[in-house]
Amino acid sequence: MSPANGDAQTTNANMKIKVTVWRQAGPNAQGAFKDYDLDDISPEMSFLEMLDTLNEMLNDRGEEPVAFDHDCREGICGSCGMMIDGVPHGPERGTATCQLHMRKFSSGAHIKIEPFRASSFPINKDLSVDRSAFDRIIESGGYISAPTGTAPDANLIPIPKGVADVSMDAAQCIGCGACVAACPNGAAQLFTSAKLAHLNLMPQGQAERWDRTVNMVDTMESYFGSCTNHGECEAACPKEISIDFIALMNKDFVKAQLKQRRLAGQLFP
Amino acid sequence: MAQAVQRSTVAKIRKDRRKAPWPVEFYRSAVGKKWVMALSGLMLMGFVVSHLVGNLKLYLGREEINLYGEALRDMPGHLLPRTVLLWVVRIGLGAAFAVHIHAAVTLTQTNRKARSKNYQSPRDYLAANYASRTMRYSGVIVLAYLIFHLADLTWGAGPHHLRGDAYNNLVYSLQRPLIASVYVIANLALGLHLTHGAWSMFQSLGVNNPRINAFRRHFARGFAALVVVGNVSFPLLVQLHVVEPTCGKVRTPIADERPCATAIPEAHETAEGNHP
Numbered sequence: 066m067s068p069a070n071g072d073a074q075t076t077n078a079n080m081k082i083k084v085t086v087w088r089q090a091g092p093n094a095q096g097a098f099k100d101y102d103l104d105d106i107s108p109e110m111s112f113l114e115m116l117d118t119l120n121e122m123l124n125d126r127g128e129e130p131v132a133f134d135h136d137c138r139e140g141i142c143g144s145c146g147m148m149i150d151g152v153p154h155g156p157e158r159g160t161a162t163c164q165l166h167m168r169k170f171s172s173g174a175h176i177k178i179e180p181f182r183a184s185s186f187p188i189n190k191d192l193s194v195d196r197s198a199f200d201r202i203i204e205s206g207g208y209i210s211a212p213t214g215t216a217p218d219a220n221l222i223p224i225p226k227g228v229a230d231v232s233m234d235a236a237q238c239i240g241c242g243a244c245v246a247a248c249p250n251g252a253a254q255l256f257t258s259a260k261l262a263h264l265n266l267m268p269q270g271q272a273e274r275w276d277r278t279v280n281m282v283d284t285m286e287s288y289f290g291s292c293t294n295h296g297e298c299e300a301a302c303p304k305e306i307s308i309d310f311i312a313l314m315n316k317d318f319v320k321a322q323l324k325q326r327r328l329a330g331q332l333f334p
Numbered sequence: 335m336a337q338a339v340q341r342s343t344v345a346k347i348r349k350d351r352r353k354a355p356w357p358v359e360f361y362r363s364a365v366g367k368k369w370v371m372a373l374s375g376l377m378l379m380g381f382v383v384s385h386l387v388g389n390l391k392l393y394l395g396r397e398e399i400n401l402y403g404e405a406l407r408d409m410p411g412h413l414l415p416r417t418v419l420l421w422v423v424r425i426g427l428g429a430a431f432a433v434h435i436h437a438a439v440t441l442t443q444t445n446r447k448a449r450s451k452n453y454q455s456p457r458d459y460l461a462a463n464y465a466s467r468t469m470r471y472s473g474v475i476v477l478a479y480l481i482f483h484l485a486d487l488t489w490g491a492g493p494h495h496l497r498g499d500a501y502n503n504l505v506y507s508l509q510r511p512l513i514a515s516v517y518v519i520a521n522l523a524l525g526l527h528l529t530h531g532a533w534s535m536f537q538s539l540g541v542n543n544p545r546i547n548a549f550r551r552h553f554a555r556g557f558a559a560l561v562v563v564g565n566v567s568f569p570l571l572v573q574l575h576v577v578e579p580t581c582g583k584v585r586t587p588i589a590d591e592r593p594c595a596t597a598i599p600e601a602h603e604t605a606e607g608n609h610p
């Protein structure tokens with residue numbers, strides 16, 4: 066699928082599109098939009114393959130290719146992610162950018178592509194952003210603080226199916242950052258609450274539930290904004306994580322605060 | 335030796351602080367602030383409804399609403415000296431307003447910091463609606479209106495004001511088209527604020543359960559509609575002359591209208607004092 070194919074017969078099915086892409090040489094460089102015409106885009110291509118095609122074209126022209134993050138290209142790693150026509154991951158609900166197909170656009174479409182933006186998601190280059198603030202939140206959740214020995218039998222701890230299902234819904238979060246990108250407040254509530262819920266709902270997660278909640282919320286708040294319940298994150302999330310988890314986090318945070326207060330030594334540390 | 339892990343240089347949007355005692359720590363956090371905001375919002379909603387229900391007495395006539403005004407001052411009967419409970423409620427509501435606004439202002443600042451550079455191409459919002467995106471503006475309109483409203487009818491800055499005669503004070507005020515439109519616009523803003531706020535508070539308080547989740551939206555819309563319809567009916571019906579002052583023409587100062595000034599016994603003294 067080299068760009069040279071475009072010189073040959075273009076089948077009816079192939080699309081001509083125009084993309085407007087944010088180009089920025091480095092974290093502190095001045096960025097700007099740049100237009101590119103692509104005339105041989107197969108509707109079967111994923112959005113990332115379309116960008117690959119663009120980059121091949123730029124390579125051939127001796128220009129700098131567009132930097133963008135990607136890894137699995139099957140919607141599980143959370144690397145890919147960009148604003149496509151003003152929506153994180155593009156117009157298709159419940160899909161990551163890598164799962165978005167060009168057939169979702171009409172031929173002749175003019176697509177605007179911009180990196181995710183938030184103060185704590187600085188731009189590395191072009192469409193690639195530094196989402197390591199998410200790692201800080203995960204780290205602050207801690208791990209287990211006790212030696213675990215060998216893996217226990219899987220069925221040793223009974224878990225009701227409903228609990229397992231909801232916990233699994235939360236665990237689907239791939240950490241892509243679309244929720245922050247979508248949020249007018251640059252809040253990371255959906256991500257943090259999903260990470261909290263998938264542990265806090267499980268029996269194994271109870272031991273450190275309250276400390277984890279306070280620590281992760283605290284770290285979240287040192288990098289991100291505050292939720293005003295727009296629900297924009299839920300709509301943008303490629304895994305359709307529900308804002309119900311945000312309510313759970315809010316409830317757990319208040320409970321955790323009350324519990325900590327009862328621990329002597331925490332009142333006046 | 336393993337290479338040192340490259341740490342990102344992503345800056346925090348707030349300074350690290352020393353741990354504080356529990357209530358301070360709680361209110362410092364944005365989640366805690368939203369919780370306080372939701373609770374204070376709920377208190378204010380309680381006020382708005384009771385205020386509306388009280389005002390509906392306007393339609394029962396002058397006696398009823400003026401007696402209602404008196405009854406508020408007399409709460410709770412002879413258990414407490416007159417106006418004591420009213421002042422407790424007033425101070426409570428004032429405090430609720432103060433923390434609600436403080437939280438709104440500080441969280442807005444946080445959110446500005448968290449999105450220092452905005453998108454350069456147009457956003458396409460999927461879920462955020464007009465009400466949710468204009469909370470701070472509708473809130474500020476409500477605040478401005480509240481001050482105006484207190485000046486107009488509680489402190490009595492208008493030319494026709496007579497202490498104790500809530501009925502005529504209200505009707506005279508709302509007969510002026512400009513003032514009537516202020517009341518209409520402000521209550522539409524309040525309705526907008528509540529359309530989002532009365533739903534949002536459930537989330538902020540963590541009141542979330544699949545059984546009630548659909549109800550929460552309906553509740554917010556219904557509540558907002560009730561407040562708007564009820565509160566807008568007063569200026570509207572006065573403008574349509576369905577509700578008329580019991581005495582005097584629109585612009586006649588009450589001082590010239592002795593019968594009006596003496597209708598309510600408690601109002602009598604004040605009225606004499608104000609208009610010798």
Ligand code: HEM
Pocket residue numbers: 292293294295368369371372373374375376378379382431434435438466469470472473474476477527528530531532533534535536538539
């Ligand atoms: C002084 C004027 C006011 C200002 C500046 C103000 C501002 C705000 C702001 C910025 C929010 C957060 C927006 C959001 O959650 O998306 C909010 C929420 C809310 N407001 Fe107000 N407001 C004011 C007055 C009122 C009044 C009079 C009421 C009640 C009748 C009210 C009820 C609520 C409720 C219930 C919430 C939701 C709380 C939450 O989600 O945590 N507000 N307000």
Ligand code: SF4
Pocket residue numbers: 237238239240241242243244245255256259298301302303304305306
């Ligand atoms: S909650 Fe959804 S949008 Fe946010 S990081 Fe996880 S998968 Fe991405």
Ligand code: FES
Pocket residue numbers: 134135136137138139140141142143144145146161162163164239
């Ligand atoms: S590249 Fe892994 S989720 Fe898209």
